Amino acid sequence: MYKKQGGWVYQKWQDFVNVCILQIHLEYVIMTKIIAVANQKGGVGKTTSSVNMAASLAVMKRKVLIVDMDPQGNATTGVGLNKHSPPVLLSDVLLGDANVEDALQTIPNTNIMALGGGPDLTIAELEMMQMAEREYRLHKALASIKDNFDYILIDCPPSLNMLTVNALVAANGVLIPMQCEYYALEGLSALVGSIETIRQNSNPKLEIMGLLRTMYDPRSNLAKDVSRQLSEYFGEKLYNTSIPRNIRLAEAPSHGLPVLMYDKRSHGALAYLALAAEMIRKEASREAA
DSSP: OOEEETTEEESSHHHHHHHHHHHHTTOOOOSOEEEEEOOSSSSSSHHHHHHHHHHHHHHTTOOEEEEEOOTTOHHHHHTTOOTTSOSSOHHHHHTTSSOHHHHOEEOTTSSEEEEOOOTHHHHHHHHHTTSTTGGGHHHHHHTTTGGGOSEEEEEOOSSOSHHHHHHHHHOSEEEEEEOSSHHHHHHHHHHHHHHHHHHHHTOTTOOEEEEEEEEEOTTOHHHHHHHHHHHHHHGGGEEEEEEEOOHHHHHGGGGTOOHHHHOTTSHHHHHHHHHHHHHHHHHHHHHHO
């Protein structure tokens, strides 16, 4: 017995996947969703969510691009790519020295492609600061390829620097992973303020797509209290799905695999599948409204 969803208990992993696919089968969102996975606080599950959301959406027959804008390059290694020797550096694309098409890498046996990041992004950020329209570099780079994908997920660094600003200007939605603790609430207000500033000045289409509770322990009174506050303030933007603490989620990156490919029956894998289905349903409802 793996997952209880909507009153049904699924005893086989494939049964759960099939139900998720059926739920979103007729709700196909046509417009490409470009989602910045952002939070200036580190260690909240941004990269884990980027990688595993990409894998879950791909399982649901979506074409996905993951863009690693973090100089640490963990999203790149998390999907099995070498962050030190990509065919073309993402930093070169941002600086206008290479075509984005040449930087695309395919993840074998999936619907996922990647623009891998690495330490060179730190140098690129410094050079971008001297450029005109520096906050639009990623937006312009993605313009020629975005229609090839259903979802583009941008893994942001844990700070509100120029790389994160580029991601927010390029995106039409922000996914905010966060732990249910009080320090996370304090940081959240600063991030929301930054999103609003960018929406007013650079990207009027930008909106908070949803808040995702990560490393969630429903037995904790603190987690319940913070969840209640998030629900009161953000309402339906707080995803019903939460991501539990799970050893398989922690182990998967060391193997260069999303958790779905590492242990598809784990609680972490099932949680991200449920999140992908919830995300698609909500976006379909917004498009239909």
